[in-house]
Structure formats: C-alpha cells, structure tokens
Amino acid sequence: MKTLAQDRASDALRCVKALPEGDGSAALCSRYRAYVERLGPAILINGLGQAVAGELAAAGAKPESAEEKAHQKLVANLSGWLCRDNDGVYPHRKNADGKYLLQQVIEGNQADYTLAQAEAIAWLTWHKKFCRAAIPTEAVPE
Template sequence: MKSNESKSSLEQERSRHSLTKIEEIQTKYRYCAKEYAEYVERLPANILMNGLGQALAQLLAASKRSSKNSPQDSSTEQEKLNKESPYYLLYRHLEEWLCEKNEYSPYYQTKEEYEDDKEIELLQALIRHDQRHYQLAQIEALQWLEWHKKLAITYLKAMDPEESTERDSHE
C-alpha cells in the first residue's frame, strides 16, 4: 500500500512540476509556445530512438542554431546557447526535474558536482555516471514527459503568441 501512495505522490509531483513549466511558457515565453509544444510532442520518440543523451545534445545544438538568427549575430554569439529558445527551455525544464526537483531521480542534487559547466549539468551527469543511472534517468524523463506532452498540447499548442490573455490585460 505504501508503494502505491508514493507512486501516486510521485505522479502528482511530475504533473505539478510540468504544469508549472507550462505556465512559465504561457506567461514569459508565449512567443515560442507553439514551437515548444511541438518539440515536447516529438521528444519522447526522439529519446526512444536515439537515447536520452543524444536527444538532450540535439536540444542544445538546436538552441545554438536558433541563436544564429538573433539580431546580435556575431561569431562569438553563434557558439553560445540561446537561453530564450524553446529548445533550451525544454532542456532546462527536464534538467530541473531530473537534477533539482525530483528526489527519486538518479541525478538529484548533482548541481554542486558540475561547477565547471552549470549550463549543461544534466548532460554532464549522464556522461559521468554509470549505465544504470542513465537508464533510470531515461525512464524518469519519459514518465515526466508523459505529463508534459499532455499539458503542452492542451495549453500551448493552439496558443497565439500575439494574443494577450484576459489576465494580462487586467494587470
């Protein structure tokens, strides 16, 4: 009975964290809400086909590519991560769940271990830990993404980035 309670609790934590991130996209990053939702939809299949590490590396690479289209396009800026891109936001949301918020994750509280590169601590954790940790993290990522995909489709997919919400107009 205890395991069902903790499983239910973990499911609730996944959904709560996911909803918080969806609300963040709705309020702070509405310009990329639809693109974010589309990538959330594709990420589970990408993880299953290529593995969690490859899928995360693709998110970071796409984030760098999206920075090339930014107005401050210089040779040094091209190699930096675009922290406003939907790809980087999704990477950070998954990283936050696996490294900071989920105490059952194999990478929980690894932030201090990777002082050298805070921007990609989840990828560093995947590389530096064993295969068992990797597999557990991949399973947990897919379980979190179940919630995230449903919520992204529901709240973000049809969202118009130009349209202000009723709440925005009253503030």
C-alpha cells in the first residue's frame, strides 16, 4: 500500500509526463515550469484562493496562447490533486477544474482550506522538482 506522500509524488510526476510534446510545446512547457516555480510563493503570500483565482484569470475564458494554456494546465493539475475522488480535500468531483476548486475554497470550512493549502504546497514541492528535471533551464523565461 502506497503512502500519501508516494501518491502525491506519483501524481506530480504523472502531470509532468502528460505535458505536450512536439511542435509548439516548448513554449507551453517553459511557461508552465515558470508558473509552477511561482505558484508556491503566491499561495504562501496570498492564500490558496487568491493564487488559484490569479491562475484562472491569467488563463482567461478560452486559453489560446502558450501562456494562457500553461496557466490553465497548472490550475487543472493542482485541482486534479486537491479534488481527486475518495481521498482528496474536496472529493467527489471527477475532472475538477480550477473553477470548482475555487468554489470549494470559498464555500468550504477553515479546516478544509488549511488542509488544501498544505496539500497544494506539498504537491507543488514534488511537482516543481519533476518540472526542473524534465524541462531544460534554458527553456524557462525570466
């Protein structure tokens, strides 16, 4: 039986492996890695709700550019972890998106919010390491 930490690491790695490959993906991946690097500090400074709202705003209603798609992918991946079936902080939602996560943060209780924020940071710690390993530094914008 895997531990929660192993599940967290496995999911973070799965999300990196699922990033697109091929033509046009370098820009998305480089932006994605940059946004992953910045999301943890944004959560610690502003809180989970504001950080997720910021990612959703940056993605826009219909993501088209590499930047917008990278923001959308990041919030979708984080939401997937926090809203996973059975043992997620906000379970019972298959394929949850950032809007659902934001709704749960706003409507939920303080205990769930605190747990969700801690889980987000723990997941991002693994995710950031896997992004650093998989996406070359020279591809990351400043």
